[in-house]
Amino acid sequence: MPELPEVEVVRRGLVDHLQGRRFQQIDVLNPRAVRRHLGGPAEFSSLLVGRRVDVVRRRGKYLWWALDNGDAVLAHLGMSGQFRIGALPPLVIPDSPHLRVRLAFDDGGADLLFIDQRTFGGLSYSEGGADLPSEIAHIAIDPLDPTFDLDTAVAALRAKKTGVKRALLDQTVVSGIGNIYADEALWRARLHYERPASSLTRAQAREVIVAATEVMNQALVAGGTSFDALYVAVNGESGYFDRSLNAYGQEGEPCPRCGTPIRREAFMNRSSFFCPVCQKAPRSSR
DNA sequence: CAAACTACCTGACTGC
DNA sequence: TGCAGTCAGGTAGTTT
Structure with a gap:
């Protein structure tokens, strides 16, 4: 189950594969994956298209991607959530039955896949959340944070x-x-x-x-x-x-x-x- | 206001 | 073989 160390491993992977890239298309295959985004899947997708990820941050078990407009994508893995780098074409890997969100980029590189068997995890769009999404302001600073006291x-x-x-x-x-x-x-x-x-x-x-x-x-x-x-x-x-x-x-x-x-x-x-x-x-x- | 409880989910496994 | 029951458990929302 992903706790802080596992989420940090994922964050580091996302730093390598996500930072600096711009979204071109978002496919929400299961609306439950964006249930915390009140505007719904279509709005979630449209808000992301054209946005570039500047930096991937973490507090506790939450991840967020600071976007080039000052907003953020907030993510939690829940109990079984995974971010995976899709295979580069022409390689084809079979879709996981638990694929919930597919994120494609304008650089033609590999897709980012959100896979989640038990669907406790999910993504949402956080307005003005680049530094710290207000949705997780109640979460305490974690022990790996340099400002932890x-x-x-x-x-x-x-x-x-x-x-x-x-x-x-x-x-x-x-x-x-x-x-x-x-x-x-x-x-x-x-x-x-x-x-x-x-x-x-x-x-x-x-x-x-x-x-x-x-x-x-x-x-x-x-x-x-x-x-x-x-x-x-x-x-x-x-x-x-x-x-x-x-x-x-x-x-x-x-x-x-x-x-x-x-x-x-x-x-x-x-x-x-x-x-x-x-x-x-x-x-x-x- | 804080603590405790419950719903949310799927798949692997156990016992009859 | 099948099927009901149990377990895994983080978080938000509800109840106490």
Whole structure:
């Protein structure tokens, strides 16, 4: 599932393949892919034709393409969204059954394809959004942003009246963290997912955010985490960070620190993986 | 106002 | 073999 490192891998691919190019034709094959654009698919397409992409930016799991008129295209991969570079003619690759949007350019080069099996992702047009789309103004600065401030994030985390994992997944506290890196950060910081965020010492809150930052940086170096074909870079390649996971997806495997089998518990309609010895549950949850 | 809950989606997999 | 049920899970919108 694309979290911050995976989205950053995609962003870098788009920097190479999208920046400086001008749209000639946009085909929305499934209107759900642009459902967040209130004007509808036809308007979305017409707004893009003739526009040039100046720069590809990211905050948390959101991407946006700053256009030459000060507007932007805002994109989210959801759970299964992919941007792929189409084959150059005369090569022909079979269309994915999940192809949602095809973007063609005036330079005759390869198309950009938005492919999304579960259709939770999508594109929209953001007026005046080149610097930061107003639609994502509520999303916190992510730990890979040069302006990220650790003390601000620590204060925001400790101010939440909920469990530490819920708070880590809250994109208005720290952005970019999803279920995989939340579990990995909690394992590294030896914290149980139900530990109240407000009960963390400043040092503990700092430790778990630093752990999240480190694990996401390491995943980025590895090209991201891929369990299946649902997450791939723009060239179709998979990342290999899944080999480095200590907790997530490791139910029954020995904790790399103490050897106790990793446990899985239901949490927020998904799963939490943790070491029951290294990450003791708080009294309140027992 | 903040926290919690739910809808949105498809395909792989499990159990009967 | 088939079919119902489960799971994966990020975000916006709704409810508490």
